[in-house]
Amino acid sequence: MSANAPAGRVLSGMRPTGALHIGNYHGALANWIELQYQYECYFFVADWHALTTDYEDTSRLPGHIHEMLIDWLAAGINPGVATVFVQSHVPEHAELHLLLSMITPLGWLERVPTYKDQQAELKEKDLATYGFLGYPLLQSADILIYRPAYVPVGEDQVAHVEITREIARRFNHIYGREPDFEAKAEKATKSLGGRMATQYRQLRREFQQAGSQGALEKARALVLGNNRITVADRERLLGWLEGGGVAVLPEPQVLLTKSPKVPGTDGRKMSKSYGNTIGLREDPDSVAKKLKTMQTDPARVRRSDPGDPDKCPVFDLHRIYSDEATQAWAAHGCRTASIGCLECKKPLIDKVVEFVEGMRRRAQEFEDNPELVQRILVEGGEKARAAARDTMDEVRRVMHLRGKL
Ligand code: TRP
Numbered sequence: 276m277s278a279n280a281p282a283g284r285v286l287s288g289m290r291p292t293g294a295l296h297i298g299n300y301h302g303a304l305a306n307w308i309e310l311q312y313q314y315e316c317y318f319f320v321a322d323w324h325a326l327t328t329d330y331e332d333t334s335r336l337p338g339h340i341h342e343m344l345i346d347w348l349a350a351g352i353n354p355g356v357a358t359v360f361v362q363s364h365v366p367e368h369a370e371l372h373l374l375l376s377m378i379t380p381l382g383w384l385e386r387v388p389t390y391k392d393q394q395a396e397l398k399e400k401d402l403a404t405y406g407f408l409g410y411p412l413l414q415s416a417d418i419l420i421y422r423p424a425y426v427p428v429g430e431d432q433v434a435h436v437e438i439t440r441e442i443a444r445r446f447n448h449i450y451g452r453e454p455d456f457e458a459k460a461e462k463a464t465k466s467l468g469g470r471m472a473t474q475y476r477q478l479r480r481e482f483q484q485a486g487s488q489g490a491l492e493k494a495r496a497l498v499l500g501n502n503r504i505t506v507a508d509r510e511r512l513l514g515w516l517e518g519g520g521v522a523v524l525p526e527p528q529v530l531l532t533k534s535p536k537v538p539g540t541d542g543r544k545m546s547k548s549y550g551n552t553i554g555l556r557e558d559p560d561s562v563a564k565k566l567k568t569m570q571t572d573p574a575r576v577r578r579s580d581p582g583d584p585d586k587c588p589v590f591d592l593h594r595i596y597s598d599e600a601t602q603a604w605a606a607h608g609c610r611t612a613s614i615g616c617l618e619c620k621k622p623l624i625d626k627v628v629e630f631v632e633g634m635r636r637r638a639q640e641f642e643d644n645p646e647l648v649q650r651i652l653v654e655g656g657e658k659a660r661a662a663a664r665d666t667m668d669e670v671r672r673v674m675h676l677r678g679k680l
């Protein structure tokens with residue numbers, strides 16, 4: 276990390292669903308693109324996760340991974356600053372998953388809300404499998420192996436980060452004890468350096484005595500941002516903040532993604548399973564056609580009926596793509612019935628088409644040279660593996676398994 280790099284690592288992943296739609300972009304990707312310039316980011320394609328629900332026909336997996344990666348790159352994920360990789364290229368995820376499975380109570384997994392929900396939702400598939408039950412634990416391994424400070428996810432994934440924190444806590448509690456911990460933690464504090472050591476002590480006191488979460492986060496950032504201390508000391512200092520022992524696997528914080536509402540063409544939430552999407556690289560004519568027939572405020576039956584922009588999915592898209600003046604024009608025209616829906620949609624269509632055309636232009640290079648994508652993955656995979664190996668060396672050491680490989 277360079278001297279002025281921000282403190283903290285960020286990790287997030289996405290299932291390879293194939294080419295993405297504009298809902299995926301505004302829901303997650305746009306956020307990642309911003310984060311990559313603020314944190315040390317690791318972004319990965321969760322291909323093993325796809326197997327937890329789609330294990331029967333895996334033939335389309337390579338294509339889905341490739342298409343999604345092209346979308347990431349065309350959207351602005353920058354492999355020059357972020358580490359981009361595929362989960363299965365880093366087999367250490369599987370090793371950590373196995374080791375964590377030994378200490379994970381079954382009840383914790385059965386209680387994850389998505390377990391029963393998804394089984395009910397996807398009842399055409401047999402999801403009474405070991406892999407499906409263990410999928411939140413695989414996600415915990417994905418996260419903990421990079422020891423990130425933050426995990427940016429949407430609302431639907433918060434429970435998974437929560438169970439990850441519980442598993443980290445349990446792991447540290449079981450394997451994080453060491454003789455003379457206090458004395459070693461004191462020594463580690465000193466090696467932070469004078470001013471930082473004072474700050475660390477003060478923040479730790481603020482957290483332990485007053486329970487200040489802000490102080491805890493600042494202290495964590497201070498420890499994670501200090502690159503003069505050893506890995507072992509970093510774990511001691513993170514562990515000491517909250518009392519306990521060594522934090523071999525620090526508890527990550529969730530970074531809840533604030534995303535705008537992105538309705539699909541039928542007015543429901545945009546989702547591949549509803550067949551109401553607008554692809555990030557969709558053909559511009561097709562985009563225009565879909566928007567022209569997109570659901571509007573159902574109260575506007577005739578051109579002369581006034582409408583309510585707050586009840587119109589098209590207006591939700593205006594909020595994302597149009598400037599203030601256009602939004603004001605559309606809202607007023609709608610309420611007074613002085614414009615028709617097609618007229619209202621016109622400037623929106625122009626903007627969405629422009630956006631999609633930009634995506635297509637930037638994707639071209641990768642579509643023409645698939646080996647470019649492969650090269651990015653090889654490089655990203657090596658970087659990710661180095662980080663994952665560091666964690667596994669520590670995990671094996673504290674579990675009295677074979678040491679460094
Ligand atoms: N489960 C996530 C999803 O379905 C994808 C995912 C897998 C993930 N591992 C992760 C997200 C680790 C964040 C961190 O969207």
Ligand code: SF4
Pocket residue numbers: 571572575582583584587588589590605606608609610614615616617619620
């Ligand atoms: Fe929606 Fe615009 Fe039609 Fe109003 S005028 S209902 S905002 S498309």
